[in-house]
Amino acid sequence: MCAGRVDTVHLIHPFLEGADGVFVGSCLAGECHYDTGNSQAVGRVRLVRIILESAGLDGRRLAMKMMSSAEGPKFVEYVTRFVQDLKEVGPLGVIEGITGEDLRIKLTAALRAVEGEKVRWVAGKRYEFTETGNLYGETFTDHEIGRMFREIVADECDLQEMLLRLGKEAMTARDLAARMKTSPPVIVRRLSDLLRLRMVEMSDGEGAPLWKAT
Amino acid sequence: MTAPDNSSSQEPKDGEELRIGVFVCRCGTNIAGFLDTETVREYAQTLPGVVFAKENLFTCSEAGVSEIKRGIEENRLNRVVVAACTPRTHEPLFRATCEEAGLNPFLFEFVNIREQCSWVHKSARDSATNKAKDLVRMGVARAALLEAQTEIRSPVVASALIIGGGIAGLSAALSLAKRGFEVKLVEKKEEMGGMLRFLGRIYPADVDAREIVSARIEEAANHPNIEIFTSTQVSDLRGYIGNYTATLRGPEDRSEGITVGVIIVATGIRALVPEGLYGYDGRRVVTQIQFEQELRKGGDLPHQVVFIQCVGSRNRERVYCSRICCMTAVRQALMLKEKTPSAGVHILYRDLQCYGVEFEELLRKAKKVGVRFVAFREENPPVVDDGSVTVISDVLGSELTVPADRVVLSTALLPDESGAATSKLLKVPVDADGFFLEAHVKLRPLDFATEGIFVCGACRWPCTVSESIAQALGAAGRASVYLAAGEVAVEPIVAVLFDEDKCRGCGLCASLCPYSAIEMVETDSGTKARMISVACKGCGVCASTCYRRVIRMEHYSDEQMQAQISACLKGS
Numbered sequence: 001m002c003a004g005r006v007d008t009v010h011l012i013h014p015f016l017e018g019a020d021g022v023f024v025g026s027c028l029a030g031e032c033h034y035d036t037g038n039s040q041a042v043g044r045v046r047l048v049r050i051i052l053e054s055a056g057l058d059g060r061r062l063a064m065k066m067m068s069s070a071e072g073p074k075f076v077e078y079v080t081r082f083v084q085d086l087k088e089v090g091p092l093g094v095i096e097g098i099t100g101e102d103l104r105i106k107l108t109a110a111l112r113a114v115e116g117e118k119v120r121w122v123a124g125k126r127y128e129f130t131e132t133g134n135l136y137g138e139t140f141t142d143h144e145i146g147r148m149f150r151e152i153v154a155d156e157c158d159l160q161e162m163l164l165r166l167g168k169e170a171m172t173a174r175d176l177a178a179r180m181k182t183s184p185p186v187i188v189r190r191l192s193d194l195l196r197l198r199m200v201e202m203s204d205g206e207g208a209p210l211w212k213a214t
Numbered sequence: 215m216t217a218p219d220n221s222s223s224q225e226p227k228d229g230e231e232l233r234i235g236v237f238v239c240r241c242g243t244n245i246a247g248f249l250d251t252e253t254v255r256e257y258a259q260t261l262p263g264v265v266f267a268k269e270n271l272f273t274c275s276e277a278g279v280s281e282i283k284r285g286i287e288e289n290r291l292n293r294v295v296v297a298a299c300t301p302r303t304h305e306p307l308f309r310a311t312c313e314e315a316g317l318n319p320f321l322f323e324f325v326n327i328r329e330q331c332s333w334v335h336k337s338a339r340d341s342a343t344n345k346a347k348d349l350v351r352m353g354v355a356r357a358a359l360l361e362a363q364t365e366i367r368s369p370v371v372a373s374a375l376i377i378g379g380g381i382a383g384l385s386a387a388l389s390l391a392k393r394g395f396e397v398k399l400v401e402k403k404e405e406m407g408g409m410l411r412f413l414g415r416i417y418p419a420d421v422d423a424r425e426i427v428s429a430r431i432e433e434a435a436n437h438p439n440i441e442i443f444t445s446t447q448v449s450d451l452r453g454y455i456g457n458y459t460a461t462l463r464g465p466e467d468r469s470e471g472i473t474v475g476v477i478i479v480a481t482g483i484r485a486l487v488p489e490g491l492y493g494y495d496g497r498r499v500v501t502q503i504q505f506e507q508e509l510r511k512g513g514d515l516p517h518q519v520v521f522i523q524c525v526g527s528r529n530r531e532r533v534y535c536s537r538i539c540c541m542t543a544v545r546q547a548l549m550l551k552e553k554t555p556s557a558g559v560h561i562l563y564r565d566l567q568c569y570g571v572e573f574e575e576l577l578r579k580a581k582k583v584g585v586r587f588v589a590f591r592e593e594n595p596p597v598v599d600d601g602s603v604t605v606i607s608d609v610l611g612s613e614l615t616v617p618a619d620r621v622v623l624s625t626a627l628l629p630d631e632s633g634a635a636t637s638k639l640l641k642v643p644v645d646a647d648g649f650f651l652e653a654h655v656k657l658r659p660l661d662f663a664t665e666g667i668f669v670c671g672a673c674r675w676p677c678t679v680s681e682s683i684a685q686a687l688g689a690a691g692r693a694s695v696y697l698a699a700g701e702v703a704v705e706p707i708v709a710v711l712f713d714e715d716k717c718r719g720c721g722l723c724a725s726l727c728p729y730s731a732i733e734m735v736e737t738d739s740g741t742k743a744r745m746i747s748v749a750c751k752g753c754g755v756c757a758s759t760c761y762r763r764v765i766r767m768e769h770y771s772d773e774q775m776q777a778q779i780s781a782c783l784k785g786s
Contacts, residue, residue, distance in 0.1 A: 001770055005754025013776055017783040033654075034753035035643075035663050035728030044758070120761035124722045 003027070003064075004037025008114035008123055011048040011062060016107045021086040023079065024064040031068065036127070038066060043126040046142075047149055051113065054154045055106040056096050058089050102179075109160035119156050122149065158182070162190060163213045166200055170212035232263040234357055235291035236350060237282055239273035239298035241328055248332040249342035254297065257347045261354045265289055273298050279311050286315040293357040297325040297350050318362035320706065320769055325353035348782060355781035359774045363706035368748040370456035370696050371475035372396060377448060377636060378480035380408020381679055382671025384430040385686035386478050386693075391439035393690075395697045398472050399434065400443045400462060402632055406431045408482045409672070412503050414510040416679055417545045418572035423679070443470075447632070451477075451639050454731070454749040455666025456702050476666045476693040477640065479650060480686065481632050483672040486526045486625040492598045499598060499621040502542050508620075509549050515557070516620035519550060520603045522596055523563040527626030529592065534647055536676045539624035540567040544576050546622065547585045559585045560616045562596050562605050588614060627676040641730045642667055650674050660689045664729050665702070665749060668692050706768055707752035709745050713764040717742045723756035723765060732756060 003026035014022050024045055026038035045064040053059045063085070065078040089095055093103040113119050126145055133139045140148075161180060165171070173191055177184040191211055194200040202209045236258035240246035251269050258267040266289040270278040273296055285291060294317065296308050301324040309319035327346040335342035374390050376383045379401030387397045405411065406427075413423035434440045443462055449469070450461035458477060462470045485503055488494045496504060508515065521543040527536050540563065547559045561580075566587070568577040581587070589608040590596060596605040604615045629648040637644045642662040643651040650669045653661040660668050670685035671677070677685070696702060709731075711717055719741025724732040731749035734741050743756075743765075757765040757772075766772070 001775075002753040002755070005758055005767060005770060007758035007772065009772065010758075010775060010779075014779050014783060017780050019779075019783055034751060034755070036726070037728075037753050037755055040726070040755055040759070115763065117761045120759075120763070121720075121722075124726075124759040124761055127726060 002032070002034045002037040003041035004032070004034055006041050006044060008044050008048050008051075008120070009111065011044065012051070012107065012111045012114055015052075015057075015061070015092060016104070016111060018092070020089070020092045021061040021063070021082065023082050024062075025075065025078070026064065026066050028066045028068050039131070040127050043130070043145075044123055046146070047119070047123050047126070047153065048114070050146070050149050051110045051119075051153050051157060054150070054157055055110050056098050057092070057106075058096060060085050060089055061092070105161060105164050106157075109157050109164055112160040112164075113153065113156040116156060116160070119153060122152050159190065159194070162187070162194070163199065166211055166213040170203065170205075170210040172205055172208040172210060174208060176211065230292060232293065232358055233265045233289060233291050234261075234263045234293040234295060234354055235266040235268070235282075235285045235289060236261075236264055236295045236297065236354065237273050237278070237285070238267070238269050238327075238350070239278070239296065240269060240271050241298060241332075242272065245298070245328050245332045248336050249327070249339060249346050251346075253343050254327070254346045254350060258295075258297075258350050258354065261351055263293070263358050264354060266291060274304055274307060279307070282308070282311050283315040286312070286317055292317065293321050293323070293360060295323045295325060295350070295353045295357050297327045297346065297353065299328040300324075300326055320363040321357075321360050323353045323357040323360060325349050348785075351784070352778045352781045355777040356774050359771070359777050360769070363768055366704040366706050366708065366747045367701050368456050368704075369701050370699065371458075371473055372697050372700065373398065373472075373474045374476045374478060374693055374697065375400065375448070375458065375460055375472065375474040376478045376480060378408065378482055378630075378671070378673070379403075379406040379431075379442070379444070380480060380482045380671065380682075381410050381427055381430070382482065382673075382682045382686040382689075383408070383478070383480035384427070384434055385683045386480060386670060386690040387434055387440050388430060388437065389687050389690035390694060390697070391434070391437045393694055393698070395439065395694065397440045398443065398460075398462075398474060399440055400446050400448060402445070402447050404445050406434075406442065406444060409484075410679065412506065414506050415549070417541070417576060419680075426679070448636070448639060454746045455664075455696065456748065458666070476668065476696055478668045478670060478686075478689050478693055479636060479640065479642070479662075479673060480669075480671040480689075481630045481636055481673040483627045483676055484630055486628055488525050488623050488625050491525055491625075492522055492596070492621060492623055494623060498619070499623065501623050501625055502539060502546065505546055505620070505622045509546060509553075512553070515550060515554055517554065517556070518558045518617040519547070519560075519620045519622060520596075520616055520618040521547065521559070521561040521563075521622045521624055522598075522603070523561065523566075523624045524592075525623040525625045528564065532626050532628075532647060535565075535567060536625075536627040537567055538676050538678055539627070541573045541576065541678070543622070543624050544568060544573070544580045544585070548576065548580050548583065551580075551583045551585065555583075558617065560588055560603070560618075561585060562588050562590055562603070564590060564592060586616075588616075627672070629673055633673060640664070640667055642669075660685060660692050665751075666696060702748055704748050704750070705752070706747075707770065708747045708750035708768055709752070709754070709756050710747075710766050710768055711743055711745055711764060712766045713762075714742050715739070716762045716764045718762060719743065720761070722759055722761065726755050726759055728753065728755070 032038040049059045049062045063082050067074045093099045129140045173187045174184050177187040238251050238255045240251050255267045255269045272278050312322045313319045331346050373396035376387050376399045387399045391397050410423040410427040416423045446462050446464040448460050449463040452459045456475045458474050493499050550557050590605050594606040596603050602615050603618045607614050645651050650673050652659050653663040668689040670689035671682045721734050731746045733744050735744045754767045757767045
């Protein structure tokens, strides 16, 4: 299967199923059997690594290496090194201090983010932005793209996590911020956006309003 | 094709019960020697959906194949998993076996427990057995979700469009025409013949280039299967393998539409005009092509000639070697020496590219008759003065001044100007220097990645006449594979837009598709993507890009892959 077939969804899904790491192998740069598949996979792997990191997970859990089909020893070397790295990092969530339900929510939020249109659109456009140029012929550096990815992804993952948590139980903005380990003002700002979109609703609580996903 | 049902039920369609058969191959001792195939078989028997599991000595043998067939018939199997070697060599056989037993060949799943297991874990029998069990569990999980597929067939119009009327285009045209296929040969210039019109006698055959090319032009013009369009360019192209519609714009802007099954690109090269280099003036300092005319005309030839190699090439601007100019220089030097044995000839070079038996022979001959070769470095280029050329010899390390009443510049060869437009129109790639890029440098040297389009001649890379003709005959051969078959059959591992209503027509899939297998079409409900299944190679880039998630890869669906991954992580 071409690395170009590897969807961002495929890269998050294994973590939800209990994988501690995911390895993507592709043809050598410029030698993709399907022309551009490997270079597109590079972008997706990079995006998902940003997503994992923004969820507080170790980016080393996702690796991609390029090799030709005639490079068996190289494959062995890469996989061995990857497994060694993973052994250092340990089981998913432990070194990161995110376990149990929190881990599940973070990963589910990440999965929803990559299933969602916004992140997919950004991921899809990356190739154009870095390789062929946008409508005005401008291309962007990996650094610029990375920064854009980071902003959009962090936003989207947070949003999905808020919705997941508020879908399970109603809580105050302060509680939600505490569980997500972020600052209450940020949460309040996002909540008011979500309220406008009718994705959350507000009810009276003791002292502070309670929020719940619709 | 109709849009398939996107449901991911664990059961085959129509509520039919899932009946998976697993065949574990011992491969003599290749597999059984390093892992416990009987344990793997026993384990397979316990997996969900598996109703039958059998060990074979050699699953690919006559006996093994008939055991699969009997297994299918006696157990009413509706999925077959073979755990053996590699799909690369044996998938066609096992698919065919399934088909013979009445099972759709795409309900077959191959699990590799040899190359990817027994052979690489020869000293770890238990782990190898466990890994084989994991692999089989994954295969079974995927098999449960496999769906029947039908081969995609599409007719091929028995006609070829050849772009470029030089020696390559002409040779390809004649080759196809003689096989009985119709050819539309398009040349943008008024005259056919390309580069060969400007050359004199060509080596090693020692024949006049114009004679070769005019004979072919005449033959092509008189051939009932060839239609020649001069002063004509392809202005528009639509379609896919077997069915391309091209618009040809000819003299006085007359347009004509043609329909062809395949396309051969043979747009050729041109020589760099060395304006501002080495005092080029077209009289005293000339190009190889100009010197060729001079040699051809005969008459008074210059007595002291200096060739300067790599003019405008192998530099920062053009890093590549134009490959044939060394041989041309050597040949021209010899021609001069034949006519005027007392002539002094110096070839100033950086590296000499005289490859192959004939050209090595030519080089030896040139050295024997007294052609002098002087190597220089890129950073110390020769200096052309009035009546002489001064060069710092790389060997002697000192300055050398040689007399020159003619300086011949061996200039870089560039792809024809039309290359960029052709590349855009056909959506086939060119490299950084503008030469066309084949599908695979070793395995598919005359094909483009897009099926049905081929490349030959110097537009791929500067080459000799004989190489050009060889490539042309090869490209014609490749093209005739499709033309003769009359139809193309494609593995149904293709992308399918399964929910057109949800497609918003953003065009991202079409822009990323390396095979032009997606077109954007206007429908009553707006712009939509349309998959050209016959051109699709199944790479899956569109599916993993679609932000609406409405493209599905047949035989490699998200559900099938995720089932496999989940099964892997579940542990035994």
